[in-house]
Amino acid sequence: MSGKFELKKAKDGQFHFNLLASNGQVILTSELYKAKDSALNGIESVRKNSQRDGAFETKASSNDKHYFVLKATNGQVVGQSQMYTSAASCQNGIESVQKNAPDAALDDQSS
Template sequence: MGKFEIKTRKNGDFQFDLKAGNGQVILTSEGYTSKGACQNGIESVKRNSKDDSKFERKTSTNDKPYFNLKASNGQVIGTSEMYENESSRENGIESVKKNAPEAEVSDLT
């Protein structure tokens, strides 16, 4: 089972990582100025990760596939790591879909 980890960045902002059952980070959030906003971001991931159309499949400038998860308003709520190929990116998306909806939240702040 996956889990969300809330952390504090060096600049004082909050961010979360979604980790798969094996502990690998599969999605990272933007920075939030408050813990409450960060927690709202987690709830948004839980809701939106069930909908494949919310996953934006992209390719970086160095040709590495990755994805963004977007909220209903189009705002990016999480970004993946860079993958070696599109198949690995699809596996990452499936992992978010599987892990996010029921993931527990661990506050490391």
């Protein structure tokens, strides 16, 4: 099984998506979007930008956990990872997004 994007509707009516790896683990989460079309554009942005050099930025939280953000060409964050215990596992998460995002199927659960 390959990765997939799950598009969901939040309780407040906004839309968001997760990119799941082939094992079902969430590897990237979006912001909230007011419109479904905007969320779909966000998914396309992840597909494109996941292959762009310099699109990923790794960060460390105040409790020494590691995470990454994926940025569009305009610098806007289009997705954020979960927290990882090590820099190496964070890097593995980036590689998983790069591998899964381009061909990930869309599972629209927002209806």
